[in-house]
Amino acid sequence: MGITRLLLTKIPFYKEVVLMSFECEHCGFKNNEIQSGGKIEERGVRITLNVQTERDLNRQVIKSDYTSVKIVELDFEIPAQSQKGEITTVEGIIDRAAAGLKQDQPVRRAQDPTAASLIEEFLTKLQNLKSVKNPFTMVFEDISGKFFVENPYAPQKDPRTEVVRFVRNTDQDHILGIYSSSKVGVEPEIMKTNSGLLRKINENDFTLEDLHGEVLQFPTPCPNCGIECQTNMKLTNVPHFKEVVIMATNCDACGHRSNEVKSGCGIEEKGRRIEVKVRSREDFSRDVLKSETCSLEVPELDLSVGPYAVGGRFTTVEGLLVAMKEQVTSQGAVFIDSADDETKNRISKFVAELDAVLEGNREITLVLDDPAGNSYVQSFTHPAPDSGITITDYERTYAHNEELGLNAMNVDNYEKNDN
Numbered sequence: 500m501g502i503t504r505l506l507l508t509k510i511p512f513y514k515e516v517v518l519m520s521f522e523c524e525h526c527g528f529k530n531n532e533i534q535s536g537g538k539i540e541e542r543g544v545r546i547t548l549n550v551q552t553e554r555d556l557n558r559q560v561i562k563s564d565y566t567s568v569k570i571v572e573l574d575f576e577i578p579a580q581s582q583k584g585e586i587t588t589v590e591g592i593i594d595r596a597a598a599g600l601k602q603d604q605p606v607r608r609a610q611d612p613t614a615a616s617l618i619e620e621f622l623t624k625l626q627n628l629k630s631v632k633n634p635f636t637m638v639f640e641d642i643s644g645k646f647f648v649e650n651p652y653a654p655q656k657d658p659r660t661e662v663v664r665f666v667r668n669t670d671q672d673h674i675l676g677i678y679s680s681s682k683v684g685v686e687p688e689i690m691k692t693n694s695g696l697l698r699k700i701n702e703n704d705f706t707l708e709d710l711h712g713e714v715l716q717f718p719t720p721c722p723n724c725g726i727e728c729q730t731n732m733k734l735t736n737v738p739h740f741k742e743v744v745i746m747a748t749n750c751d752a753c754g755h756r757s758n759e760v761k762s763g764c765g766i767e768e769k770g771r772r773i774e775v776k777v778r779s780r781e782d783f784s785r786d787v788l789k790s791e792t793c794s795l796e797v798p799e800l801d802l803s804v805g806p807y808a809v810g811g812r813f814t815t816v817e818g819l820l821v822a823m824k825e826q827v828t829s830q831g832a833v834f835i836d837s838a839d840d841e842t843k844n845r846i847s848k849f850v851a852e853l854d855a856v857l858e859g860n861r862e863i864t865l866v867l868d869d870p871a872g873n874s875y876v877q878s879f880t881h882p883a884p885d886s887g888i889t890i891t892d893y894e895r896t897y898a899h900n901e902e903l904g905l906n907a908m909n910v911d912n913y914e915k916n917d918n
Contacts, residue, residue, distance in 0.1 A: 501528070516561065518586070533561060533584045539675055540644025542664040542807075542902070548589070548648055549659045551634045556590040563645040565675070568592060569638040573624055579642070589637065589648075590629060597625050642671045651842075654827045654849050656803035664807065666904035719748060723755035734763055737788055737813075740875040745813060760811040762790055766903055767872025774889040775816060775865040775876050777856070782887060783817035786877035792903065793869035795819065800852055800863065806902075816865060816876075817857065824853050870899035 501523035509515050519532040550556065562568075563584040568577040577596055587595070600618055607615035628635055639646050644664065650657040672678070719730045728750040736742050742763035749756050775785065789795070791811035795804040802823070809822050828850060855861045867874045872892070878885040895903075 501525070531585060533563070533586050535563065535643070535645050539677065542644055543640070543642040543667050543671065544644045544646055545638065545640045545663045545665060546646060546648055547661040547663075548637045548639070549634060550589060550628075550631060550637060551659065553631055554651065555659065556588065556593075556629060556631065558589050558651065559649040560587050560589060560592060560639075561585075561645070561647040562587070562592075562639070563641055563643050565643045566639055566641040566646045568596075569640075570628070571636040571638060572633075573621070573628075573635075575621075575625070579640075584645075592637075593625060593628055597622055600625075642667055643675055652845075653842075654846065655801045662805065663898045663902060665901045721748070721750040721753060721755055722757070723750065724753040726750065726752040728752065728755075737786075737875060739878070739881050740788065741873075743788060743813065758812060760788060760790065760813045762871070762873035764873075766905070769872055769892040770868070770870035770895050770899060771872040771874060772869075772891045772893060773867040773874065773876050774891075775867070776862070776887040777816060777865055778862045778887070780859055781879075783815060783859075785816045785879070786813070786875075787816055787819055787867075788813050788873075788875040789819065789867060790869055790871060790873040792871040793867050793874040795823065796866040796868065797856075797863050798866065799861070800849065800856070802849070802853075806869075819865065820853065820857055824850065824857070827853075870895050871903055 501521055504520045506518045506520075507515065508518060515535075517534045519534070521530045521532075522528070548555070548558075561584075562582075564582075565579045566584070567579040569575065575596075577592075582595070600622055604615055604618065607618065639648065648660060650660070652658070667675075713733070715732045716729050717732070718727050720726070721728045728748060730746055730748045732744060732746045734742060734744055744761045744763050745758065746761070747756070747758045776782065789809065789812055792806050793811075794806045795809065796802065804823055804826075808826060809819070812818075812822070814822070827846065852861070856863050867876065876888055878888055880886075895905075
């Protein structure tokens with residue numbers, strides 16, 4: 500009998516996880532494992548890492564049970580669910596793969612010397628990767644969306660990683676234990692909750708006019724404390740743009756508040772890139788609708804924020820900048836405490852530069868890049884062109900279509916896609 504220790508903790512710039520460590524005092528065996536401390540993500544994630552230096556080998560990695568690993572140059576793959584989730588490094592993944600291949604080598608040498616020789620040759624190639632004489636590419640794919648690789652350049656964009664979030668198919672949902680009500684034979688007309696009864700809303704119960712004038716409420720678990728609270732939802736029309744759904748959650752138990760905005764009109768034919776010149780206090784007051792698929796950039800600060808980091812929201816230019824600052828300072832607090840001096844100085848310098856922008860002492864360009872085309876920035880001169888805004892529509896790439904759920908079956912009919 501050994502001892503297992505459990506710790507619920509939060510990984511900076513990531514999410515809550517449960518760390519499990521086992522140790523046997525009798526034989527000295529040790530093992531560690533990691534499991535998610537939150538819900539399954541709405542999308543899977545695929546991260547491509549270009550390893551060029553030994554520093555890249557030291558990047559911390561968080562992998563779940565559902566993470567597959569590919570080393571492109573060696574045509575080598577570690578399938579998902581073949582290893583337990585863990586916190587390790589890029590070098591640790593290579594070492595664990597090598598240890599697994601070495602495990603049965605004595606038996607192979609006796610039974611199949613040819614196969615053992617081929618594996619020895621491959622192990623040499625695997626170990627040579629650690630010297631990084633030649634750059635190599637690792638592709639991590641996790642259908643649960645729980646994979647994470649450290650960005651040593653945070654809060655700036657990582658130049659050596661490419662992140663794609665994709666919509667899972669039905670088979671992948673089933674692997675994660677996600678089934679629709681029809682699949683498990685449950686189609687309740689009435690669902691009982693702690694706050695009363697919820698009736699199933701049929702297609703023609705409400706007209707569009709009713710929805711525009713009504714604030715709908717439904718119970719949801721608080722993302723902070725888990726106690727049931729109310730989420731308010733309203734369909735509204737953004738002037739000179741389109742209909743959007745605004746949702747606000749307020750928990751009376753712990754005081755948590757959050758808001759979210761989703762498009763009410765589906766996906767546009769093309770993606771949209773909006774560049775906003777922030778030159779005065781007046782520009783701070785521009786209304787901004789940022790969808791959850793929209794990424795943000797501030798080239799002057801070398802700042803890049805992924806599409807799901809800040810979430811969808813209806814705010815102002817100043818509100819977006821404040822949200823980005825809060826994310827770095829709040830989520831990075833633990834990270835800064837344990838970081839090296841170089842990282843601490845980089846974070847502090849970035850926050851100081853962002854403060855200068857918020858005080859109106861520095862001009863910047865705020866870039867909103869939305870492949871779904873559902874983001875909007877208020878024009879002060881509509882319908883005449885606004886010199887402070889540049890809008891560019893572009894054709895989506897295959898990666899964009901995958902992220903939006905426009906796979907090969909429906910990419911030509913995205914107008915009909917409910918996503």
